[in-house]
Amino acid sequence: xxxxVLLQQIVNGLVVGSVYALVALGYTMVYGILQLINFAHGEVxxxxxxxALVLAxxxxxxxxxPMIALLLxxxxxxxxxxxxxxxxxxxxxxxxxxxPRLAPLITAxxxxxxxxxxxxxxxxxxxxxxxxLISKTPxxxxxxxxxxxxxxxxxxxxxxxxxxxxxxxxxxxxxxMRATAENQKVAGLMGIDINKIIAITFAIGSALGAIAGVMVxxxxxxxHYYMGFMLGLKAFTAAVMGGIGNLWGAMVGGLxxxxxxxxxLIFVRGDYKDIFAFVVLVAVLIFRPQGLIGERVAxxx
Amino acid sequence: MTTLVADNxxxxxxxxxxxxxxxxxxxxxxxxxxxWVRILNITLLYVMLALGLNVVVGVxxxxxxxxxxxxxxxxxxxxxLASSHFNMHLPFWVLLPLGAFLAALAGLMLGAPVLKxxxxxxxxxxxxxxxxxxILMNNFDKVGLPWSDATYNITNGPRGITGIDGxxxxxxxxxxxxxxxxxxxxxxxxxxxxFLVFTIISVIGVxxxxxxxxxxxxxxxxxxxxxxxxxxxxTRNIKLAAFAFGALTGGLSxxxxxxxxxxxxxxxxxxxxxVMILAMVVLGGMGHxxxxxxGAVLLxxxxxxxxxVADENMQHKVFGTxxxxxxxxxxxxxxxxxxLIMLFKPAGLWPSPEKK
Numbered sequence: 001x002x003x004x005v006l007l008q009q010i011v012n013g014l015v016v017g018s019v020y021a022l023v024a025l026g027y028t029m030v031y032g033i034l035q036l037i038n039f040a041h042g043e044v045x046x047x048x049x050x051x052a053l054v055l056a057x058x059x060x061x062x063x064x065x066p067m068i069a070l071l072l073x074x075x076x077x078x079x080x081x082x083x084x085x086x087x088x089x090x091x092x093x094x095x096x097x098x099x100p101r102l103a104p105l106i107t108a109x110x111x112x113x114x115x116x117x118x119x120x121x122x123x124x125x126x127x128x129x130x131x132x133l134i135s136k137t138p139x140x141x142x143x144x145x146x147x148x149x150x151x152x153x154x155x156x157x158x159x160x161x162x163x164x165x166x167x168x169x170x171x172x173x174x175x176x177m178r179a180t181a182e183n184q185k186v187a188g189l190m191g192i193d194i195n196k197i198i199a200i201t202f203a204i205g206s207a208l209g210a211i212a213g214v215m216v217x218x219x220x221x222x223x224h225y226y227m228g229f230m231l232g233l234k235a236f237t238a239a240v241m242g243g244i245g246n247l248w249g250a251m252v253g254g255l256x257x258x259x260x261x262x263x264x265l266i267f268v269r270g271d272y273k274d275i276f277a278f279v280v281l282v283a284v285l286i287f288r289p290q291g292l293i294g295e296r297v298a299x300x301x
Numbered sequence: 302m303t304t305l306v307a308d309n310x311x312x313x314x315x316x317x318x319x320x321x322x323x324x325x326x327x328x329x330x331x332x333x334x335x336x337w338v339r340i341l342n343i344t345l346l347y348v349m350l351a352l353g354l355n356v357v358v359g360v361x362x363x364x365x366x367x368x369x370x371x372x373x374x375x376x377x378x379x380x381x382l383a384s385s386h387f388n389m390h391l392p393f394w395v396l397l398p399l400g401a402f403l404a405a406l407a408g409l410m411l412g413a414p415v416l417k418x419x420x421x422x423x424x425x426x427x428x429x430x431x432x433x434x435x436i437l438m439n440n441f442d443k444v445g446l447p448w449s450d451a452t453y454n455i456t457n458g459p460r461g462i463t464g465i466d467g468x469x470x471x472x473x474x475x476x477x478x479x480x481x482x483x484x485x486x487x488x489x490x491x492x493x494x495x496f497l498v499f500t501i502i503s504v505i506g507v508x509x510x511x512x513x514x515x516x517x518x519x520x521x522x523x524x525x526x527x528x529x530x531x532x533x534x535x536t537r538n539i540k541l542a543a544f545a546f547g548a549l550t551g552g553l554s555x556x557x558x559x560x561x562x563x564x565x566x567x568x569x570x571x572x573x574x575x576v577m578i579l580a581m582v583v584l585g586g587m588g589h590x591x592x593x594x595x596g597a598v599l600l601x602x603x604x605x606x607x608x609x610v611a612d613e614n615m616q617h618k619v620f621g622t623x624x625x626x627x628x629x630x631x632x633x634x635x636x637x638x639x640x641l642i643m644l645f646k647p648a649g650l651w652p653s654p655e656k657k
Contacts, residue, residue, distance in 0.1 A: 037421055092640055099647030101420070102364070102583045109576050110639035117633045121625065233428075233572075240425045271440045278429030282414060285426055289417045 004143040009262045015150045015219065017258020018157035022212035023235030024242070024250035025164060026205035032181040032245035033201055034097070039108035040088055041209060042232020043115035044081050046225060048210025049217040050123045052077035053130055060131060070133040074214055078207040084115070085206030086199050094195070119225040127224045130217040153215045160208060161251055167204075168247060177201060181245070234277065241281050243294020252292055256280075327493040328484075338489040342561060344601040345496040346554045351581040351597035352507045352590065353550025358579065359588035360511055361543035362523025364424040366575050367411070367431025371548040373438060373570035374407050375400035375555020377456060380565045383466040386457060393468045397556045404552020405545040407434075412544035416537055431575050438567040461566025468495060468560045476563070492561045499557060503550055508590055510546065519543055520588075584642055586649030595651050603638065607631045 023045055030038040052073040059069035092107040134152055138145040168174035179187040180197045188194050216231060217223035234257060242253025257277055264276040284292060330337040354368045378400035382391045391399075411430050415423055442458030445451070456462070467476030467488065475495060476488040510516050518539045521529040530536050559565050577600060585596020611630045625633075642650060 031421070035421075037424065092644070095644055096647055099643075100587070102358075102579075102587065103643050103647040106580050106583045107640045107643045109580060110636045110643070113632055113636035114640065117629050117636065120629050233432075237425060237429065240422060244421065269440075272436065275433050275436050278433050281429055282426055285418060285422060286414050289419070289422060291422070 005266060006263065007142075008144050009266055010259060011144055011146055011150075013259035013262035014255065015153055015258070016262060017238075017255035018154055019212050019215045019219070019254075020231075020235050020238045020258050021251045021254025022157050022160060022208050022215070023231060024239040024254045025161070025247065026209045027232075027236050027239040028242075028244055028247060028250040029177075029201050029205045031239070032247075033177070033184075033198055034093065034104075035101075035245075036093060036104050037108065037236065038093075038205075039105070039232075040092075040111040040115055041205070042228035042235070043112050043119070044084055044088075044206045044228070045209040045213040045216075045231060046223075046228030047084060047115065047119060047213075048077045048081040048206075049130075049213030049223040049227065050119060050128070050225070051080050052210070052214045053128050053217055053223050054123065056131055056133060060133075066131075066133045074211060077210040077214065081206040081210035081213075082203040085202040085209075088115075089199060089202040094198075116225060116228075123225060125225060127222050130221050130223055132221070133218065136221075149218055153219060156211070157215070160211065164204070164208070165247060173197070173200060230274075237277060237281050241284050241291060243291025246291070246294050249291055249293045256292070323497060324494075327490040328486075331487065331490055335487060335489055338487065338493060340602065340605045342489060342493050342496055344598055345493070345500050346558055347578070347581065347601040348500050348594050348597040349496075349503045349550055349554040349557075350578050351585070351593050352503050353547045353554070354578050355582050355588065355590070355593045356507060356510065356519075356550070357543050357547035359582055359593065360516060360523065361519040361540065363540065363543060364420055364427070365544075365547070366424045366428035366572070366579065367434070368427075368547070368551060368578055369570045369572075369574040370411075370431040370434035371404040371407055371551030372555040372558070372574070373434055373567075374404040374548075375552030376559040376565045376569070377438065377462075377555075378403050378552070379556040379559035380462040380465050381456070383560075384462055385464050386462050390466055393470065393556075393560065397553060400556035401549045401552040404555065405549040407552075408544040408546075408548025409541055411548075412541045416540055428572065428575070431570075431572060435567050435570050435572075438570070456567075459567060461564060461568075463564050465559050465563045465565065467563065468492075468557075475560075489561070492557075496557060496561075499553065503553070504590060504594070507550070511588075511590070515539060515542060523588075580639060584639065584649055586652040589649070589651060589653035592649050592651035592653070596649065599650070604631055604635055607634050 023041070026041045026044070027038060030036060030041070055076055056069050056073035059072060060066065064072070088111050092111050093104050096104040096107060132149075134149045136147045136149050138147050139151075166174075168177060176187070176192045176197050177200070179190065179192055180194055184194055187197075212231075213223075213228075216227065235254065238253035238257040239250045240253070241257060242249025242251070244250075257280075260280050261273055261277055265273060268276060288294075327338050327341055330341055350368070350372060353371075354365065357363050357365045357368070379396050381387055382389050382399070383393075383396055384390075411427065415426050418426060438456045439459050441456040442454045442460075443452040444455055445453075467474055469475060473479075475491045478488045479486045479491055511519075518529070518534045521532065521534055522536055522539060522543075526536060558569075578597075581596040581600045582593050583596070584600065585594065586592025608627065608631055611634060612627050616624055616627075616630075646652075
């Protein structure tokens with residue numbers, strides 16, 4: 001194995017991993033506050049990708065320059081996803097906040113199937129090809145090839161993650177989010193509108209998911225109604241591997257999962273790529289049951 | 302005292318009526334078409350699966366999202382050892398216990414490394430386990446050894462295994478059907494009775510298990526692991542026992558599935574199946590056997606019933622045209638029903654009457 005192959009796979013892994021990380025953030029933010037696996041998040045990502053795709057094509061057709069079309073499409077997709085996320089929380093999760101733990105998990109699964117069917121109704125079952133809005137001509141750096149699209153994905157996700165960390169740690173909303181995650185009742189007593197904070201959390205997570213969806217669709221050049229499933233599964237795996245409920249954990253977990261999958265391709269056949277991810281997950285959890293950088297949560301006594 | 306006797310009498314009559322209804326069901330379904338008999342059979346398999354998962358999730362409180370893997374182990378054990386794939390044709394009384402045993406072994410293999418994990422971490426690892434098993438089934442049609450170029454075909458990959466033997470005993474093949482007292486019973490109808498026997502055995506088994514010393518230990522584990530440990534319960538062993546017993550039931554129904562279907566492929570064992578079985582347990586009422594059975598019957602039968610109600614004819618009558626593809630409409634109604642039931646009955650449709 002040459003070092004070039006390894007470097008190339010590391011670059012590919014970072015690109016995929018940063019997308020996983022963005023989606024994983026959506027899972028982990030919701031989990032941190034509600035201790036709920038938001039099974040529908042993958043579908044929100046899919047809706048973001050398809051909405052942006054249809055809009056971008058329409059705008060391009062209307063003669064709007066590619067960059068502006070892309071930006072507009074992403075912004076609208078973010079708004080749509082944020083709305084979907086908030087609506088799902090309001091209808092399917094909020095009434096069950098004090099219900100047995102598995103009840104919201106089942107509604108989440110129901111919502112996931114429901115959103116997929118809605119996507120089929122709105123967009124159809126076809127595979128859509130995503131227009132090449134940012135150049136995908138390979139750029140050679142040493143022996144490694146990368147394209148502009150991938151560079152934009154890397155930079156954007158780093159910027160978004162930095163922005164989210166800033167928001168959570170340096171603003172009033174972020175403080176309220178952390179307080180709500182720590183203890184909902186006490187946060188409520190301190191004058192925080194918990195319902196509003198949870199809605200905001202869903203909105204931010206879903207908007208990030210929309211961007212991630214566009215990234216995946218542009219990277220692979222296609223989008224379809226079923227794309228959210230595997231992506232969501234991987235991202236959730238990443239979130240758990242890093243330590244669910246922890247923002248840094250989701251980012252590190254996402255990047256590591258992307259790296260492991262792509263570097264692993266050097267050693268194992270592509271068919272086994274998905275196994276590799278899960279085997280690493282199990283290995284990590286055996287030695288660190290709380291995830292890579294998750295905190296040891298005190299168990300109830 | 303007299304009321305108690307009367308109560309028991311009522312119960313007995315109700316049980317008898319239920320028994321007669323269960324015995325006659327496939328015959329009436331047969332008049333409607335063999336497709337309905339197949340739905341009945343699949344429903345029974347789901348009841349068994351839901352009962353098995355109920356031991357793990359409902360009684361012991363261990364969230365398992367990869368349960369279908371054990372179903373797959375049972376089905377593939379049967380498929381590989383009773384078909385022309387390896388040219389082996391073992392009898393059912395070897396295969397069913399073997400499949401159940403291998404599934405239980407798989408349960409222990411899954412259980413051992415995840416003993417320390419808490420709720421949702423456990424969920425994702427079991428989910429991963431299920432996916433690993435599915436991917437292996439998909440790719441074990443060309444297993445190579447590092448020291449040679451030869452590859453071996455173990456599972457026949459995505460094409461699946463066909464031509465699987467049915468159940469037969471004393472030279473009598475269940476798949477062939479039977480004629481008694483002028484009544485023609487098809488193979489599917491006979492499988493119904495076979496499945497019914499196994500379902501009743503499972504119900505009794507799970508019931509006895511749940512009300513045994515081990516069952517009470519599981520409930521203690523579910524309510525509070527630390528307190529259970531403090532009471533001297535060996536949480537490690539009973540967790541492994543929960544995985545093994547749950548898997549056993551899954552493996553058993555897997556073998557029966559392969560025998561009836563005559564064909565298995567990895568497609569039948571995806572994550573969605575695990576999720577559906579979990580939904581049956583939760584929707585029906587976790588840890589409560591009648592509730593779990595209700596959940597399984599409802600979720601297994603609902604899509605089929607909706608298929609007949611929400612077909613193109615109906616849309617033609619109501620809207621004058623086909624607005625929504627029947628398949629999509631079916632899934633829409635199904636998912637909405639799932640959400641609504643949970644919203645209005647968060648503890649399940651028929652929860653355990655025990656106070657929490």
